Amino acid sequence: MEVEPLPHGVTSSKVIGLLEYLDDHHGKEDIYKLAEAIHYELGELLSVIKMGEMLGLVETPGGDVVITDLGRKILKSKVAQRKLIIREQLKKLMIFQRLIEALQKSEEGRLSKEVILEELSRLLPHENAEALFKTIVNWSRYAELLGYNHDAQTLYLDEESFPAPPQ
Amino acid sequence: MDLLEVEKVSKTFNQNGVLMPVLKEISFRVREGEFIALVGPSGSGKSTLLRILNGLIPPTQGRVLYQGKVLPSVNLDSAMVFQSFALFPWLTVLGNVELGLEARALPEHERRKRAIHFIEKVGLDGFEEAYPRELSGGMKQRVGLARALAVEPKLLCMDEPFSALDPLTSLTLREEVLMLWEDKSMPVNTIIMVTHIIEEAVFMADRVLVLSPHPGTLVTDIAIDVPRPRDRKDPVLSEFSDRIFSLMA
Structure with missing residues (x-):
C-alpha cells in the first residue's frame, strides 16, 4: 500500500x-x-x-x-467514542503506520519535529512537509494517537494509545 | 422560582456627550433548565443585553434578579462564551481552562482536576499542551466552552458562539453544545445564546426572544415546542424560522 x-x-x-x-x-x-x-x-x-x-x-x-x-x-456516538473510532481508522493509514514505527524505534518513543519533517519529505517528496506535519499533529491529538509538544518541538506516542509497559 | 427575572431593563450609552439608547424596557423571565436564544439584527443590543444578564454591565434603568435577588455585579454563577474565543495566546489549552478557575479560590490540584475533566467533556483531550495558534477555530471555541463550563456555572451565556466558524464546523459544534446541555452530569442546565442566525436559534432553543433595533425592544417571545432530538429539516422548524424572519424584516 x-x-x-x-x-x-x-x-x-x-x-x-x-x-x-x-x-x-x-x-x-x-x-x-x-x-x-x-x-x-x-x-x-x-x-x-x-x-x-x-x-x-x-x-x-x-x-x-x-x-x-x-x-x-x-x-x-458520544464525543469520547468518536475519538476512539477515528483513532482506529487513522491507525489503518500508511502515513500513521510509518510514523508510529519510527517513534517506536526511537528512544523513549519521541522524535524531534525536524526528524519527522525529513521522514515526511522522504515519504512524500512532492508534499509541503510543514503543512502536512501540522495536519498530522491535529488529527493525532484529536484521536490521542500521537502527542506534540510545541515548546520541545517533539512528536511522541500518546499514552492513551500506547500505554507504558508495567515496570 | 424563575432563575432570572428581567424587569424593564433599559440601557443608554453616552457616546462623546450624545446619549445613545441601546435597549428599551426589556422584560422577560428565564426558568431553570431552559435554552433561550436572543435573536435580532445588528443594532438590536442583543450582546449588550447578554452582558447585562450576567452582570458584566449594569442597566441604566430596570433590574435583573437572579434567583430572586438583584445582581450587584458579575454573576459568579454564570459563565460566558465569546464569538472571538478570547483565549490567551501564551497559555496552553490547559492553562487557558485553568485560568478561568483562578478567581474561584480552588486549590491547585483541584483546579487541574476540574480543568482536565471539562477538557475531556468537550472532546479536547489530546490538545492539553497545544497553544491557541496551533488550533482550528472549532477547537478554539471548545477551549472557550471548557473554560466556561469548568467554573460549573448554573447559567451559560454564549455570544454568537458559532459565527466565527466555517459552516461545517458550526454544524458539529451546535450538536456538541446540545449534547453537553442534555448531559445530566453537567452542572450547567440553563443557556442563553445570542445569535443572528434564525435557523440556529430555532433548532437549538426552547424559546426564541426576538429583538428589534434602535433601540433594542423585545418584539416577541416564541416557544419552540418541538421535541428533541430535532431534525434540522423539520418543516415545523422552518415555519418558526419564517415567522421570526417576517417579524424581523
Missing part, C-alpha cells in the same frame, strides 16, 4: 460537520450542490470529502458523497 498524504487543513469538526449535513439529507448529496449549499469552495470541500473517505466515513460513487455505516455510527 502506498503512503498517501492527508488533505491539508481538514479538521475533525469539518468531517463530522459533513456527516451531520449528509444525515440531514438522507445520507447522500451531489458534491456540487453541497458546495453551493454550505458556501464552500469546491476544492476545499473535496479535501474534506477526501479525508472522510480515507477514514471510511463517506464514499463517493459518481458525483455524489454518501455516508457509510461507520459514518452513521460516529454521529450516534
Whole structure:
C-alpha cells in the first residue's frame, strides 16, 4: 500500500460537520450542490470529502458523497467514542503506520519535529512537509494517537494509545 | 422560582456627550433548565443585553434578579462564551481552562482536576499542551466552552458562539453544545445564546426572544415546542424560522 498524504487543513469538526449535513439529507448529496449549499469552495470541500473517505466515513460513487455505516455510527456516538473510532481508522493509514514505527524505534518513543519533517519529505517528496506535519499533529491529538509538544518541538506516542509497559 | 427575572431593563450609552439608547424596557423571565436564544439584527443590543444578564454591565434603568435577588455585579454563577474565543495566546489549552478557575479560590490540584475533566467533556483531550495558534477555530471555541463550563456555572451565556466558524464546523459544534446541555452530569442546565442566525436559534432553543433595533425592544417571545432530538429539516422548524424572519424584516 502506498503512503498517501492527508488533505491539508481538514479538521475533525469539518468531517463530522459533513456527516451531520449528509444525515440531514438522507445520507447522500451531489458534491456540487453541497458546495453551493454550505458556501464552500469546491476544492476545499473535496479535501474534506477526501479525508472522510480515507477514514471510511463517506464514499463517493459518481458525483455524489454518501455516508457509510461507520459514518452513521460516529454521529450516534458520544464525543469520547468518536475519538476512539477515528483513532482506529487513522491507525489503518500508511502515513500513521510509518510514523508510529519510527517513534517506536526511537528512544523513549519521541522524535524531534525536524526528524519527522525529513521522514515526511522522504515519504512524500512532492508534499509541503510543514503543512502536512501540522495536519498530522491535529488529527493525532484529536484521536490521542500521537502527542506534540510545541515548546520541545517533539512528536511522541500518546499514552492513551500506547500505554507504558508495567515496570 | 424563575432563575432570572428581567424587569424593564433599559440601557443608554453616552457616546462623546450624545446619549445613545441601546435597549428599551426589556422584560422577560428565564426558568431553570431552559435554552433561550436572543435573536435580532445588528443594532438590536442583543450582546449588550447578554452582558447585562450576567452582570458584566449594569442597566441604566430596570433590574435583573437572579434567583430572586438583584445582581450587584458579575454573576459568579454564570459563565460566558465569546464569538472571538478570547483565549490567551501564551497559555496552553490547559492553562487557558485553568485560568478561568483562578478567581474561584480552588486549590491547585483541584483546579487541574476540574480543568482536565471539562477538557475531556468537550472532546479536547489530546490538545492539553497545544497553544491557541496551533488550533482550528472549532477547537478554539471548545477551549472557550471548557473554560466556561469548568467554573460549573448554573447559567451559560454564549455570544454568537458559532459565527466565527466555517459552516461545517458550526454544524458539529451546535450538536456538541446540545449534547453537553442534555448531559445530566453537567452542572450547567440553563443557556442563553445570542445569535443572528434564525435557523440556529430555532433548532437549538426552547424559546426564541426576538429583538428589534434602535433601540433594542423585545418584539416577541416564541416557544419552540418541538421535541428533541430535532431534525434540522423539520418543516415545523422552518415555519418558526419564517415567522421570526417576517417579524424581523
